[in-house]
Amino acid sequence: MIRNSTTRRTFMGSIATALGVAGLRPSFNVFAQSREGRQVEPGVEHPEEEYDNMAKLANNENCWGPSDTVLKAMNDGFKYSNRYRYPDGGIVEAIAKHHGVKPENIILGAGSGEILKIVGEAFLIDHKKCVGVDPSYDSVYRYVTNSKADAIKVPLLKDYRMDVPGIIRATKMNYRDVGFVYICNPNNPTGNIIPKQEIKFLLDMIPGDVPVLIDEAYHHFVSSPDYATSVPYIIEGRPVIITRTFSKIAALAGMRLGYGIAPKELIERMRPFNSGGLNAVVKYGGVAALKDTAYEKKIKQMTIELREKTIKGLRAFGYEVIPSECNFFMVNVGRDVNQVADDFKKRQVLVGRKFPPMNDWLRVSVGTEPEMTKFMAAFKEMFPAGGIKHAKKEAAAS
């Protein structure tokens, strides 16, 4: 069973009690959260009731929520909600053990997004540049710009694979200016991987002192035998920084916990930028999530089943989809996705934003079965059978 309502009720009861003490109710919308979890002005996104009724396929979350053991652990962690210096369940040690590294190789963040931001702050001093593919996880390039630096973006290959020789070339050509290389593996938004042999080739070919940031946010969803985590390179002592998150497979996006793994020297360069702003509850949830491998397996299996069923349905309807190893995929809708996303929203379906230059490709996250059914129904209402050629003809005729 994915859901245990008693545990869920107890946990939510604890939240309500905690918020009650502070004089707030969960429905009192003090801050809304933007797509990437940044705080935005109240009311900018959807009010609670409207949001709850929508199919949420825009942000690659885990639609089934955290496991019962994680909920119980977080519930137990609430007893420290009034403390600063509290026993934290041994989260750093648990992560280090999980990866076969030392606690000194781990840095925690309020989501892996915080670590990605810190890498920009720590390694792009003096206007250094970041090299990466385009499109990729665009928040990294935004952090780079915020750090008053720049990104050298290497286009994807014609078949949407990441251009590893292109990244090597760009890094070598700009060697003096490069602060770090960014690789999202598997890549968001395309959902495909860089095979392990190509990662090795990349690390062997670029100058040995250039840090490589490898974002493994979607690691747990990959099935391809050609993929492998890059953690062993850190154990070898190479200048590799890996980020992982509890937001995806562990379903803790709203609780904010992620981490970086790297050689000690690189972690030490990053630590001064760390906010330390984690809550007690999620640390307990993280420790429990690392142990709950049965839940991970179940989520992976359900995700893949629904992803493949939806992709098959879209292809049968005539639309091109990029094969994905993640909890999302991209479909070519043949027109600007901002407008398409608005049309989906009118049908109570939230889908992904635009990822230039793939302006006609819509990113769709895997949701529950009813959510995917709702998505397919909306898709068939909005697009004609037969694919984008028919859609373009219809648009021209109207």
Ligand SMILES: Cc1ncc(COP(=O)(O)O)c(C=O)c1O
């Ligand atoms: C590739 C990638 N990296 C990092 C993140 C940040 O996730 P979080 O800050 O919730 O760990 C996301 C979020 O969607 C992502 O897609």
